[in-house]
Amino acid sequence: xxxxxxxxxxxxxxxxxxxxxxxxxxxxxxxxxxxxxxxxxxxxxxxxxxxxxxxxxxxxxxxxxxxxxxxxxxxxxxxxxxxxxxxxxxxxxxxxxxxxxxxxxxxxxxxxxxxxxxxxxxxxxxxxxxxxxxxxxxxxxxxxxxxxxxxxxxxxxxxxxxxxxxxxxxxxxxxxxxxxxxxxxxxxxxxxxxxxxxxxxxxxxxxxxxxxxxxxxxxxxxxxxxxxxxxxxxxxxxxxxxxxxxxxxxxxxxxxxxxxxxxxxxxxxxxxxxxxxxxxxxxxxxxxxxxxxxxxxxxxxxxxxxxxxxxxxxxxxxxxxxxxxxxxxxxxxxxxxxxxxxxxxxxxxxxxxxxxxxxxxxxxxxxxxxxxxxxxxxxxxxxxxxxxxxxxxxxxxxxxxxxxxxxxxxxxxxxxxxx
Numbered sequence: 001x002x003x004x005x006x007x008x009x010x011x012x013x014x015x016x017x018x019x020x021x022x023x024x025x026x027x028x029x030x031x032x033x034x035x036x037x038x039x040x041x042x043x044x045x046x047x048x049x050x051x052x053x054x055x056x057x058x059x060x061x062x063x064x065x066x067x068x069x070x071x072x073x074x075x076x077x078x079x080x081x082x083x084x085x086x087x088x089x090x091x092x093x094x095x096x097x098x099x100x101x102x103x104x105x106x107x108x109x110x111x112x113x114x115x116x117x118x119x120x121x122x123x124x125x126x127x128x129x130x131x132x133x134x135x136x137x138x139x140x141x142x143x144x145x146x147x148x149x150x151x152x153x154x155x156x157x158x159x160x161x162x163x164x165x166x167x168x169x170x171x172x173x174x175x176x177x178x179x180x181x182x183x184x185x186x187x188x189x190x191x192x193x194x195x196x197x198x199x200x201x202x203x204x205x206x207x208x209x210x211x212x213x214x215x216x217x218x219x220x221x222x223x224x225x226x227x228x229x230x231x232x233x234x235x236x237x238x239x240x241x242x243x244x245x246x247x248x249x250x251x252x253x254x255x256x257x258x259x260x261x262x263x264x265x266x267x268x269x270x271x272x273x274x275x276x277x278x279x280x281x282x283x284x285x286x287x288x289x290x291x292x293x294x295x296x297x298x299x300x301x302x303x304x305x306x307x308x309x310x311x312x313x314x315x316x317x318x319x320x321x322x323x324x325x326x327x328x329x330x331x332x333x334x335x336x337x338x339x340x341x342x343x344x345x346x347x348x349x350x351x352x353x354x355x356x357x358x359x360x361x362x363x364x365x366x367x368x369x370x371x372x373x374x375x376x377x378x379x380x381x382x383x384x385x386x387x388x389x390x391x392x393x394x395x396x397x398x399x400x401x402x403x404x405x406x407x408x409x410x411x412x413x414x415x416x417x418x419x
Contacts, residue, residue, distance in 0.1 A: 132274035
């Protein structure tokens with residue numbers, strides 16, 4: 001900032017600016033009645049938010065203002081990088097240019113209107129599956145390093161017991177083939193004892209995930225069953241056979257196996273959640289696009305459309321996120337602070353959980369565009385959509401945020417989206 005001026009930009013054109021004013025207005029309808037004082041107020045929501053900026057173009061940047069003005073003629077959405085509010089998407093409503101004769105200097109006053117449609121349809125700002133796969137691979141390498149520290153001072157007997165546990169991991173669900181494009185097949189675990197331990201545990205939990213995905217009918221049921229399966233298998237590791245002949249060595253080996261099985265299972269849960277959330281986002285975008293398709297074409301013919309995809313409601317998304325993050329949190333503290341591997345954390349596991357939580361938070365932002373209405377007399381859900389200016393195709397999305405027994409006869413208080 002220079003003096004009371006800030007650095008801002010619109011569509012990549014950077015300039016000095018000072019804020020003249022910004023704020024918001026609420027659209028309120030006043031219902032007045034004869035012989036009655038006052039009025040009943042109906043809040044129809046916020047009007048478009050205006051932001052007025054003075055921009056300054058001088059000296060060597062003076063000529064740049066011509067290209068800046070030329071870009072403002074375009075009808076596309078613009079991105080305003082505001083010095084206080086960050087990125088704001090909308091349209092430039094007006095631009096007034098004031099020149100100073102004789103010198104290379106001009107001021108352009110801009111009135112910018114924020115586009116609320118960009119606020120009401122949040123979307124993931126990153127490819128959650130691809131980013132989680134990258135973190136999954138990074139977490140695997142971190143876990144191998146962690147396993148190396150755990151086994152660094154291992155005696156021959158402990159190594160033999162761990163080898164026995166690796167064979168047990170490899171034997172679990174050995175007939176369950178992983179998909180050819182599984183991320184597990186792209187990771188090089190190496191031939192060292194730590195790498196083989198982590199690789200065996202990772203392949204084991206991946207086979208369990210593939211099997212449970214086949215037999216479950218819904219994402220929530222899938223994560224519930226997988227969470228329970230991993231917990232039961234973790235408890236059964238204590239029964240793995242060991243050939244060391246020493247209870248203390250066998251106990252130490254089983255502790256190592258349980259720890260690294262838990263970390264591998266946590267990583268697999270995060271990865272599967274990312275796959276489900278990406279598929280969910282694809283279905284949400286498909287549903288939004290289908291809602292904008294008119295029911296009839298210009299000739300009055302009915303437009304056939306694909307079946308509307310079924311999406312999870314926010315409670316289901318939060319439940320999946322909770323299962324994954326709870327399981328992961330329980331496994332990140334398995335080493336005590338006195339352990340030589342006191343760097344017990346696998347940072348990329350935390351990053352995966354944060355990415356999943358960020359996705360759910362972005363979906364929850366859409367909840368801000370929901371209002372509660374009273375339906376009386378009873379009517380079909382499609383009629384409720386039309387009465388409130390919504391596409392009838394939004395009925396499926398409204399069903400996902402309510403408990404409605406009969407969509408053909410809806411009454412009482414329900415939640416709907418704001419148009």
